[in-house]
Amino acid sequence: MAIAVVSDYQLAVRIVAGVLCAVFIYCGTIEFRNYRTPPPADELIFDQAGIRRIEGGVVAWSAQWEDIAKVILSLEFREYSPHRSGSDEFKLVIRPGSGFDALAAGFAREPDGDLQVADIDLRPREVERLLPFLVRHADVAIEDDNSAVRTVPDEPVVETAREEDLDVVDGVVKIHVNGWDKRKLWVFRFASLMIEVTALVVAAATEGTSVRVCALVVLFALFAVTMVVEGLEGATHEKKRKVVLEVGPRGFYFRTYGTFVGVWWHEIDAVRWGVDDGSTYLDFLPSSDMFAIRHPKLAELTKSDPYDAESGGLAGGWYRLGRPFSVNARREFESSMRKSERVEFRETAAPG
Secondary structure, three states: OHHHHHOOOOHHHHHHHHHHHHHHHHHHHHHHHHHHOOOOOOEEEEOOOEEEEEEOOEEEEEEEHHHEEEEEEEEOOOOOEOOEOOOOOEEEEEEEOOOOOOOOOOEEEOOOOOEEEEEEEEOHHHHHHHHHHHHOOOOEEEEEHHHHOOOOOOOHHHHHHHHHOOOEEOOEEEEEOOOOOHHHHHHHHHHHHHHHHHHHHHHHHOOOHHHHHHHHHHHHHHHHHHHHHHHHHHHOOOOOOOOEEEEOOOEEEEEEOOEEEEEEHHHEEEEEEEEEOOEEEEEEEEOOOHHHHHOHHHHHHHEOOOOOOOOOEOHHHOEEOOOOOOHHHHHHHHHHHOOOOOOEEOOOOOOO
16 A cells, blocks of 8 residues: 555555555554553452452452352353253352451352352363362362253153154254244135135136126235235244244253243243233243352343333242243143153243
């Protein structure tokens, strides 16, 4: 670009080259300035005195070793995904001593009183290097919340799916949550086809102008209605509108456009149908209070309407998936769960 500026080119070419040179020089100056000015420190420091958390170059909290009863490295429990078998990060959990300041920033209290450092995770390599230092200063334990996850070789849900002729892909039953009722849609298509064929035969076999016109009007009107219905039903299969529930060996996976909710089977005790304002939702009941600690992002699912901030919470600790199920989706889910013994399937909840 610099050569183009000083060379004997047309004026327009030299102006464009000069502008591009100025832009590149400006971007390079910014990068050099950022390189020379390191960002504020954001660290978790372990030293001879204790543990310190640095955020934005400022000490957010600190804990002395004598005020810590136990240090727990918990293999972080992550939301279920069909393509992820476990976790690769550790969560630091502190069992406070008598002199520990539990009100310090950055802690989430677990039901048993332990304090979870929830704003930072440790990788396995970091834990491996840190462990010899920790055991010299505190009582250390390692927990694996994912150890309860087991994959059963002959999974009942897949066997049932094959018997019911459901959609099974890689051992996972895929249910179109907002899909139309397949039986009613088939009846509508068959009836429309029969009426259209009858109208066409009448129009071809009748010599009267009025009868032929009426038959053709019925034919084209019913054809237009059929196209509208097919278009509306086809819209539910588009990527941005389709809602899918994947029921697999390890858990279920609720997917909408850009979002998902994944839950392991051993985390829940029961599922049920919840009714609210005429719509039917799938509710699930966690097996312990630790579910809220492991899945803080799912707190919005405790409302009767997850998309309404003013709606009331569900009684009894239930969670509700955020999209209503169609009749066909409810039928497919009940079929896939018919032989499953992993969780209890309860009666439909009373309308909210």
